[in-house]
Amino acid sequence: MRLGLFDGGRLGLVRGASVLDISAFAGEPGPAGRLDALVRRGITEIPNEVVASASALSIDDVVWDAPLPRPGKIIGAPANYYDHVDEMPDTATILDWGFFLKAGSSVIGNGGTVEIPYTDVPTHYEGELAVVIGTGGRDIALDDAWNHVFGYTCLMDITIRSSEDRSTRKSFDTFTPLGPTVVTADEVGNAGDLMLRLDVNGVQKQSSSTSKLIYGIPELIAYASSVTTLEPGDVIATGTPAGVGPIVNGDVVTVTIDTVGTLRVDVSDRRAIPHADRPGPRTALHR
Template sequence: MRLALFDKGRLGVVDGDSVVDVTDQLAGGAAAGAAGALHQYIENTAVGPAARFDLADRPRIPLSEVTLEAPLPRPGKIVGAPVNYLDHKAEMEYTTSVADLGVFLKANSSVIGPGHDILLPYSDRRTDQEGELGVVIGRTARHVGADEALDHVFGYTCVLDITVRSGEDRSTRKSFDTFTPLGPWIVTADEIPDPDALDLRCDVGGTTRQRTSTADLIYGVRELIAYTSSVMTLHPGDVIATGTPAGVGPLSHGDRVVLEIARVGRLEVGVDGSEAIAYDGRPGRRDG
C-alpha cells in the first residue's frame, strides 16, 4: 500500500495513477495536527489494530490533479547514518564510517515535500545532494535485535539529505529549512520484504550522479535499526535516513533533483539559490 498526504493534509491511498481519499476513515479525520494524518495513522497502527481502508466505490482522483505533500511533514525525529557506503567513504576520503561515527539527528523542520524547492543558504559554500532510502518506524523500538528489527518498520520512502560543506557540526550543516525532501509517499513494509536489495538512482539537472543498490550499505537496514535503538528509543513516525552512496555533488540555482528507488517511488524537487548569502555574512559569525 502506498500512503500519501495531498491537497492540504488529506490522507490518500495511491493506486496506480490515482489517489483515493481515505481521510474520513481515519480516527479524528483531517484534524491530525502539525505531524499530519499519516503520522496519526502510523501511531494508531502501533498501539492497536489499524483501520482497514475501504476503497470500494470511492472516487479516484488522478495523481496529476492533486498536490502531493511530504507524507510526514513533521516526523518525531530524523536520524541520519553518516558514511554508510564504502564508495562514499572513498570519494570523501574519510577514514571513518558509520561504525565509528554512530548516527546524527536532523531537525524535523527541514522537511519539504515533492515539487518544493531546496533553498541554498550560501552563495559561496558548496551544498550537495545525497539520495537515500528512508525507513519509517512503525512500532516503538528500544534495544531491538537485528533479527527482529524489520518487525518495527512501518514502511519506506525516498529521502534527500541535503548538506552544506562547511565547518559546522553535521547536524547543523544538514538541518537548514528545506534540507530534507521526503516522499512522494510511504510504501508499507509488506510490499518490500527485503529493503537491503533496492536499486537507487539520483539525477541532478538530467545527469545521473548516484546509482547503487542498498545491498552495498555498510550497516544494512536491520543492523542500522538495531544500532540506533541501542542509543535512542525509536517511536512510530520517526524516520531513519540510511546513508548515501558515492556521487554527491554541488547544487545550483535552477537544478532539478530526482531520486528514484525501486519499489518505493520517485521524488523530484527544485533548487533555489536566489536568496543565498555569503558565508561570512551569516548570523553569529565571529572573527579570529
C-alpha cells in the first residue's frame, strides 16, 4: 500500500493514478495524524468494502501533507555510510556516535519550504531513507527486526554546520522534510538494496544504495530498541551517503528512492539572522 495525508490531513490510499479518500476508516486524527492512528491500530491492509466505497481523486489534484506530521520519535543515524565518513572532518561512524534525536516539530511535507536559520552558518542537505515503525518494542532481536517495519518514506535531514550538539543543529522547524507518502514494507520488498538520489536544482549531488549502510535496517532497529522503546509511528532516518553540501535561498531539493517515491522542497532564507544574534548569547548570564 501507498498511504499519505493530503489536503489538510485527509488519509489517502494511492491506487494507480487515483487517490482514494479513506479518512473515515482511520477515524479522527490525533496530533500525529490519521496515518499514525492507522499504524498504532496495527492496520496492515484496507478492507475491500472500504476501498470500494471511497471517493477517488486524481493524484494530480492532490496536495500531499507530511504523512506523519508529528512522529513520537525521529531517530537519526550519523555517519552511517563510509563514503560520507570520508568527507567528514573525523573518522568516527555510527559505531562511535550512536544515534541522535530530532524534534518532531521539525517535520514538513512534500512541497514545503526549508527555512535557513542563519546568514553566516552553512545549512546542508542530507537525503535518506526513513523507516516507519509498525510494531514497537524494547530489545528487538536482530532476526525479528524486519517484522517491526510498517513501511518506508523519503526524508531529508537538514543540518547546520555549527558547534552546537547534533540534535540542536538538526531540529530547527522545517529541518525534516518527510514524504510524500509511506509505502508499506510488503510493497517495497528488499529495502536493504534501494537506490537513493538527491538533486539540487536538477543537478545530482548524492547517489548511493542502502546496501552500503554500515548499520543496516535490522541493526538500526535492534540497536535503537536496546536504548529506547520503539513505538508505532516512530521514524528512523537511516543515514546519508557522500555528497552532502550547502543549500541557499531559492534552491529546489529533491530526493528520490526506488519504489518509495520523490520528495521535493524549496529553500528560503527569509527568516535568517546572523548566528551571533540568536537569543541565547544575547540574553544568557555569563560568569
